[in-house]
Amino acid sequence: MPLHRPAAGPAASPAGSPAAPPGGSGGPAGSRERIEELRERIRHIERRPPRRTAFEASGIEAVDGLLPGGGFPRGALSEIQGEPGSGKTALCLSTMARSMRSDGLAAFVDGRGELYPPAAAALGVDLARFLLVRPPASITAQGIATVLWSAEVLLGSGAFEVVALDLPLLRAVRPEGRAAVPPEVMVRRLVAAAEKGGAVGLWLSAREGEGAGGLRLPAAVRLEVRREPEGPRIRRIFARGAEVGHGA
Amino acid sequence: MGPELLPGLFREEAPEHRAGPAARAPRVLALHFPDFSLQRVRRARGAPGREPAPLAVVDEGRVVACDPLAREQGVCPGDSAVQAEAACAGLALLPLDAAGDRAALEALAEALLQLAPAVELCGPDALLLDASAAGLLAPPRAAAGEGEALLLARATALAAELGYRCRAALASGRGPARALARHGRGGAPVAPEAMGAALASLPLTAFPEIPGDLQARLAGLGIADVGSLGRLPPETLAHRFGLFAGVLLRLSRGEDPSPIVPYQPERLPRESFELEAPVESAEPLLFALKRVADRAAARLAGRSLGATRLEVALRLDPRGERRLPVALARPSAAAGRWMVVLREQIFALRLEAPVAGLALEVVEAVPAPQEQLSLGDRPEELRALEVALSRLAARLGDGALCTAEPLERHRPEAAYRTAAFSGRRRGALPAAGARENPRRRSRTADVAGPASPALAELCRPTRLLPTPLPLVALGEGGRIAAVRCQGRTCRVLSFSPPERLAGEWWSEPFDRDYHRAVVEGLGECWIYRDGADGRLWLHGFFD
Numbered sequence: 001m002p003l004h005r006p007a008a009g010p011a012a013s014p015a016g017s018p019a020a021p022p023g024g025s026g027g028p029a030g031s032r033e034r035i036e037e038l039r040e041r042i043r044h045i046e047r048r049p050p051r052r053t054a055f056e057a058s059g060i061e062a063v064d065g066l067l068p069g070g071g072f073p074r075g076a077l078s079e080i081q082g083e084p085g086s087g088k089t090a091l092c093l094s095t096m097a098r099s100m101r102s103d104g105l106a107a108f109v110d111g112r113g114e115l116y117p118p119a120a121a122a123l124g125v126d127l128a129r130f131l132l133v134r135p136p137a138s139i140t141a142q143g144i145a146t147v148l149w150s151a152e153v154l155l156g157s158g159a160f161e162v163v164a165l166d167l168p169l170l171r172a173v174r175p176e177g178r179a180a181v182p183p184e185v186m187v188r189r190l191v192a193a194a195e196k197g198g199a200v201g202l203w204l205s206a207r208e209g210e211g212a213g214g215l216r217l218p219a220a221v222r223l224e225v226r227r228e229p230e231g232p233r234i235r236r237i238f239a240r241g242a243e244v245g246h247g248a
Numbered sequence: 249m250g251p252e253l254l255p256g257l258f259r260e261e262a263p264e265h266r267a268g269p270a271a272r273a274p275r276v277l278a279l280h281f282p283d284f285s286l287q288r289v290r291r292a293r294g295a296p297g298r299e300p301a302p303l304a305v306v307d308e309g310r311v312v313a314c315d316p317l318a319r320e321q322g323v324c325p326g327d328s329a330v331q332a333e334a335a336c337a338g339l340a341l342l343p344l345d346a347a348g349d350r351a352a353l354e355a356l357a358e359a360l361l362q363l364a365p366a367v368e369l370c371g372p373d374a375l376l377l378d379a380s381a382a383g384l385l386a387p388p389r390a391a392a393g394e395g396e397a398l399l400l401a402r403a404t405a406l407a408a409e410l411g412y413r414c415r416a417a418l419a420s421g422r423g424p425a426r427a428l429a430r431h432g433r434g435g436a437p438v439a440p441e442a443m444g445a446a447l448a449s450l451p452l453t454a455f456p457e458i459p460g461d462l463q464a465r466l467a468g469l470g471i472a473d474v475g476s477l478g479r480l481p482p483e484t485l486a487h488r489f490g491l492f493a494g495v496l497l498r499l500s501r502g503e504d505p506s507p508i509v510p511y512q513p514e515r516l517p518r519e520s521f522e523l524e525a526p527v528e529s530a531e532p533l534l535f536a537l538k539r540v541a542d543r544a545a546a547r548l549a550g551r552s553l554g555a556t557r558l559e560v561a562l563r564l565d566p567r568g569e570r571r572l573p574v575a576l577a578r579p580s581a582a583a584g585r586w587m588v589v590l591r592e593q594i595f596a597l598r599l600e601a602p603v604a605g606l607a608l609e610v611v612e613a614v615p616a617p618q619e620q621l622s623l624g625d626r627p628e629e630l631r632a633l634e635v636a637l638s639r640l641a642a643r644l645g646d647g648a649l650c651t652a653e654p655l656e657r658h659r660p661e662a663a664y665r666t667a668a669f670s671g672r673r674r675g676a677l678p679a680a681g682a683r684e685n686p687r688r689r690s691r692t693a694d695v696a697g698p699a700s701p702a703l704a705e706l707c708r709p710t711r712l713l714p715t716p717l718p719l720v721a722l723g724e725g726g727r728i729a730a731v732r733c734q735g736r737t738c739r740v741l742s743f744s745p746p747e748r749l750a751g752e753w754w755s756e757p758f759d760r761d762y763h764r765a766v767v768e769g770l771g772e773c774w775i776y777r778d779g780a781d782g783r784l785w786l787h788g789f790f791d
Binding site: 082083084085086087088089090093105112113114115116117118119120121122123127128129130131132133134135136146149150153154156157158159227229 | 629630632633635636637639640643644645647648649650651652653654660663664666669670671706707708709710711712713714741742766767769770771772773788789790791
């Protein structure tokens with residue numbers, strides 16, 4: 001059965017006509033579904049991951065419900081804000097774990113050197129396919145540039161499904177010297193790398209605007225995670241393609 | 249010259265040998281590199297083809313090799329250096345560097361190991377490759393000799409790629425193959441049954457196995473080539489030539505059952521390149537670097553090794569040197585992957601003087617056999633991963649890239665260890681129907697929570713501080729109402745019962761009571777009270 005046969009329109013192959021494939025569900029839509037199903041089964045037999053969708057679900061239904069596509073967008077940066085101990089890292093790791101279900105790789109650029117891998121494993125992250133990048137970071141312009149460059153390389157490589165970036169506080173750090181790259185350029189490079197590689201870029205920041213040295217990150221999605229007595233509470237601040245959120 | 253020097257040729261002739269001449273001799277591909285010293289010098293100078301000035305190599309005051317330009321002006325091998333200079337104005341005379349030639353031949357042998365199971369260094373300018381398994385190169389049901397023709401073509405192409413011109417011959421036996429490469433016309437492989445005919449026109453001087461005095465005797469008898477030797481009555485050879493009769497008989501039949509002596513490389517490759525003029529910009533430097541990387545990578549590939557560390561040495565003009573150590577994330581014998589990392593390093597380089605020459609050395613290598621891709625593997629993704637890891641490893645260092653392996657330890661900071669990241673895909677296939685249609689989800693809600701039981705039920709923090717922060721407990725009657733951390737006083741909203749973690753009495757004993765605490769301004773923290781002194785420490789966050 002040719003998998004790439006163009007779907008016949010209603011005029012060319014009306015439902016129930018002799019031209020319709022035997023066993024089809026009786027219409028073009030049914031044929032398309034059948035073909036999609038067969039394609040998926042072939043991919044399954046070949047041990048290939050399903051085709052990339054435009055969004056990567058976090059695996060937490062309540063969070064995915066907040067996002068316009070049902071997940072974090074691929075080829076873009078998303079920002080997850082929250083105070084220390086709010087639960088933003090757990091949300092990030094949960095998204096990574098979800099992406100690994102389809103045999104993908106995930107990377108975490110740990111600028112603070114604080115990520116605790118046993119917790120990642122507890123959230124379902126397959127540590128064998130989880131790259132932990134711990135640059136010898138220091139809270140200097142050079143150290144921050146190195147961390148951002150690492151994330152840029154990973155995002156642009158196309159080899160990772162999700163790349164998370166966790167930076168130390170940047171507010172006071174500005175590059176010095178003629179050759180230094182300003183933070184605006186670094187952030188633009190990151191966005192371009194995410195677009196090129198098609199990965200989900202997750203930027204963990206402590207509070208709004210802190211991520212890129214006081215710059216406002218051009219994120220496609222901005223979520224805020226807040227710790228409440230009954231557990232983490234997540235608010236959508238902004239999501240491209242959705243209405244602007246109001247306060248929690 | 250005696251039997252101990254020529255074990256194969258002096259072996260007692262077995263009846264089956266007589267029955268099938270040359271049939272028992274191993275199939276050998278011989279590569280002869282004419283004027284090897286000159287070729288090496290030209291290659292190191294990076295000027296292929298004709299030199300702008302005539303060039304000759306001299307040894308003990310005599311010309312041993314000269315280029316076509318020098319020949320045109322009357323210089324011949326064997327001339328004295330004075331004669332040669334008198335004949336050709338502007339002739340550049342270079343002393344013979346036997347050690348350099350030997351090293352270059354060894355480098356070629358290493359690279360050719362990717363085509364044959366064994367390679368032998370033969371004299372100063374020839375290599376012998378074991379061609380016994382060349383038939384495997386040809387597709388099934390291919391014509392006889394097609395595999396050998398393929399091997400011959402690949403070997404000459406690889407030599408040309410590495411900057412050497414050679415004459416090749418594939419025949420039965422080491423001696424005949426070498427003689428055909430050096431004195432024959434080359435071309436298609438010679439079948440075992442056609443060895444006699446192929447050798448007939450070769451002069452006896454093509455066989456160094458025949459001593460000089462015997463060659464003179466044979467010449468006196470009017471026997472100058474192998475064909476004439478073969479026409480002598482075999483039964484008279486022993487009477488006329490004694491011990492060497494067997495040698496001559498085998499030569500006339502094109503037999504040489506002696507095995508190939510495999511060359512085993514002992515050192516890791518180092519390739520150097522002299523630039524024609526000192527360069528100041530990155531592009532010509534990268535061009536030269538690519539050439540040496542190609543050569544070093546070919547040598548590593550021949551040995552089924554992959555480099556994990558490289559070092560580039562840039563020789564500055566007029567003096568000085570800059571060394572660039574390069575760490576690769578994964579073992580690789582692909583020059584293209586090395587160049588990704590090297591290019592970044594070269595572009596980031598600031599040098600105080602132009603570069604006159606460079607060398608690339610493989611500092612560390614590990615066995616890296618070719619990987620067999622399985623159905624569904626995506627080599628382009630694997631390549632992208634390798635390139636990204638190599639770039640990161642080169643800039644951040646080896647230790648910055650890792651993955652983690654859980655360990656059965658109670659001490660929280662020792663409950664995992666870092667390991668090299670392989671990125672090997674394994675395990676779970678996507679469950680059928682696991683993905684939902686994202687468009688069906690709600691697009692109206694702005695707030696969610698409590699988000700997930702999984703997030704709330706984590707028993708270990710997602711962040712562990714590399715160095716715990718001391719806390720000062722504030723409260724009354726044993727109840728902690730607030731903590732002071734780094735000069736800030738924060739109210740404690742909740743404080744869980746303790747989870748005792750203790751052990752390792754045999755090395756560094758510890759005894760800690762861990763609490764989950766919700767602290768105003770700090771979120772949900774992981775705090776422990778040290779059993780040794782009763783002090784409180786902030787150890788992590790349930791972030």
